[in-house]
Amino acid sequence: MLTSKELEQIQLLQIICENHDNINLKLNWDMLKNRNDELKTDFFYYHNQMLAGFAAIYGFGSEAEICGMVHPDFRRKGIFSGLLEEARPILKTYENILINAPSNSAAAKSFLNAKEHKYSFSEHQMKWIPKDLAVENDHVNLRHANQSDLERMSLIDHLCFGISLENAIVTNRKALSDDDQTNYVITFEQEDVGKMRIQNDGTGIWIYAFAIHPSYQGKGIGRAALTSCLKSLTKKDGESIHLDVVATNYNALKLYHSCGFKEYGSQDYYSYSI
Structure with missing residues (x-):
């Protein structure tokens, strides 16, 4: 588990990089705050006790994503390449690896192009602009999931997102x-x-892994479920609400736009080879 000091250092470096480059990094804070003590998945480069470089690995079964950053004053010194080399032992345990970076990050594009990593896909980060939403379908409901729902939930992810079961x-x-x-x-x-x-x-409320079984798509179920979710979240928390969507998922984009979501950033994903 990362210490509170390490989390503070990561957050400070993120703020510095985002302000300098006018970008939004996707550091998956929900996972950073709940690391497994048995695995080394976070890699640090310090200069005079100041965090100047950071790389994180996020595992999803046999697949992994990499995200990281280097202080603007310490770039082009091989720091991030060094962190990835340090991470090589754990990266070798994954079958598929993606490295992600903000679409508008010139520094990241320079690094990725120099290393000849192949572009894979892009995601939009979206934020909800509150608006009145009518109840779409009384026959659609949300219930809390439990372990008995594991197989059904996983099948839906497999069918909708193309990930292995x-x-x-x-x-x-x-x-x-x-x-x-x-x-x-x-x-x-x-x-x-x-x-x-x-x-x-900590940055807001995020909606993840929103999916409708293909056999039930096109019936207004997704819109009704999202509307119900937004109404519930607005009543309970009153915080900003966000989600990610693959840029080429036009049906999902149409739904999110109609419900009041607006893009505010994009992330590009590249295939990473050991």
Whole structure:
């Protein structure tokens, strides 16, 4: 588990990099705050006791994502390459690895292009601009998920997001056992047809892994579920609400726009080879 001092140092470096480059880094604070003591997944470079470089690995079954940053005054010195080399032993345990960076980060693009990492896809980060939302469908409801929902939730992730069933099971099992997250099953006429996960990571409320089984898409179920979720979150917390969406998922983008979400940043993902 990362210490409170380490978390503070990471946050300070993030603020410095974001302000300098006018970017939004995706550091997955929900995972940073709940690290597994048995695995070394975070790598630090210090200069005179100041954190000048950081790289984090986020595992999802047999797949992993890498995100990191280097202080503007210490770039082009091989620091991030050194951190990735230090991370090589754990990276070798994963079958597929992605490295992500803000789409508008010139520093990240320079590094990624120099290393000839292949572009894979992009995600938009979206924020909800509060608006009045009508109840769409009385037959759609959200219920709290439990471990007995693991297989159904994982199947929906597999069908909707294209991830392996094995990785989906690993990810959902972990999510269901995390007290800092709230998992929901979306029901339609008493059938379990979708899922979503809610978490407050300190920067706001995030909606994750929102999906409707392909057999039930196009029936307004997703809109009704999202509307119900937004109404509930607004009443309880009153904080900003965010989500990520793959840039080419046009149906999802259309839904989110119609419900009041607006893009405020994008992340590019590149294939990373050991």
